[in-house]
Amino acid sequence: MTSHRDFIDNMPKTELHLHIEGSLEPELMFTLAKRNNISLPYGSVEEVRAAYQFTELQDFLDIYYQGMSVLITEQDFHDLTWAYLERIKADNVMHTEIFFDPQGHTERGIAFDTVVSGITRALAEGEQKLGITSRLILCFLRHLSEEAAFETLKDALRHKDKIIGVGLDSSELGHPPSKFERVFRAAREEGFLLVAHAGEEGPPEYVIEALDLLQVDRLDHGNRSLEDEALTRRLADMQIALTVCPLSNHKLAGVKDMRKHPIKTMLEKGLKATVNSDDPAYFGGYMNDNYHAIDEALGLTRDQIITLARNGIDASFTSEAEKQSMHARLAAYLAG
Numbered sequence: 001m002t003s004h005r006d007f008i009d010n011m012p013k014t015e016l017h018l019h020i021e022g023s024l025e026p027e028l029m030f031t032l033a034k035r036n037n038i039s040l041p042y043g044s045v046e047e048v049r050a051a052y053q054f055t056e057l058q059d060f061l062d063i064y065y066q067g068m069s070v071l072i073t074e075q076d077f078h079d080l081t082w083a084y085l086e087r088i089k090a091d092n093v094m095h096t097e098i099f100f101d102p103q104g105h106t107e108r109g110i111a112f113d114t115v116v117s118g119i120t121r122a123l124a125e126g127e128q129k130l131g132i133t134s135r136l137i138l139c140f141l142r143h144l145s146e147e148a149a150f151e152t153l154k155d156a157l158r159h160k161d162k163i164i165g166v167g168l169d170s171s172e173l174g175h176p177p178s179k180f181e182r183v184f185r186a187a188r189e190e191g192f193l194l195v196a197h198a199g200e201e202g203p204p205e206y207v208i209e210a211l212d213l214l215q216v217d218r219l220d221h222g223n224r225s226l227e228d229e230a231l232t233r234r235l236a237d238m239q240i241a242l243t244v245c246p247l248s249n250h251k252l253a254g255v256k257d258m259r260k261h262p263i264k265t266m267l268e269k270g271l272k273a274t275v276n277s278d279d280p281a282y283f284g285g286y287m288n289d290n291y292h293a294i295d296e297a298l299g300l301t302r303d304q305i306i307t308l309a310r311n312g313i314d315a316s317f318t319s320e321a322e323k324q325s326m327h328a329r330l331a332a333y334l335a336g
């Protein structure tokens, strides 16, 4: 019997919650800063890594928005995305659905089209050269206004062929899903699929709003749903997927001890949980590291690991044929 470590590392898997700007490794940050003549408040890669100490979501977001300031040209967005794809190839990721934060760039004067073009050029190469399929999801920054979200949606309409859905990220507390009910309705009418970060720091009520008001197709995080029994039952009945991010939860202190991470409880309660890396350059690990972290802390069974991988396929925004093909790859792996 192979060890859980090897079993996880070699297992074909999907990633459904990944902020591409959060895959910016300090080395690339320095390279791009130099290329674009931007000065960083850090003297070295080690200094950057040392700054990655967070006690809550906002601590991280401040550093994350500062980090993305080195991204200027189409080539920068391409190189960022390509580096991520090469890295996840090593983790046997077969399909990835990536978020991007257009407002983090348009606010700095970078054109929406520059961002989309660089990312999608790399995604197309990823499919051709690495065999990794992908989808792209735009996130509205929830600390900004509804009006700004509508402006961003307007930009996205020119790229409907490249963007499958819209989501909601950034500072959760004080910015409930209800703030974006109208823009999500407009996005739905335009044919976009819908996701939202909810229940990461925010209360179960925010998850309920994401379901009832935004009508999301998938929930990002959702951890705090477990505080509400009726909501937990509802999520299990609906079989709506939760894109859970173990190392992120640990780094941002929602989960102080990995042995208390809720993902095993989620599985036991019949929730459709998946494993994801969120912002791997900032939280200390990519997909395999996230699987290892929960497996080692929670003592998952092999069946639970497989369920997480299957959930990731079922919850992806792909066609039935693509899902079948990914399930077949997983089945072939399991058959040895």
Ligand code: HPA
Binding pocket: 019, 022, 057, 064, 169, 170, 171, 197, 200, 248, 278, 279
């Ligand atoms: O983990 C996150 N939470 C909220 N917003 C974010 N934007 C990037 N990463 C995150």
Ligand SMILES: [Zn+2]
Binding pocket: 017, 019, 169, 197, 220, 278
């Ligand atoms: Zn996230």
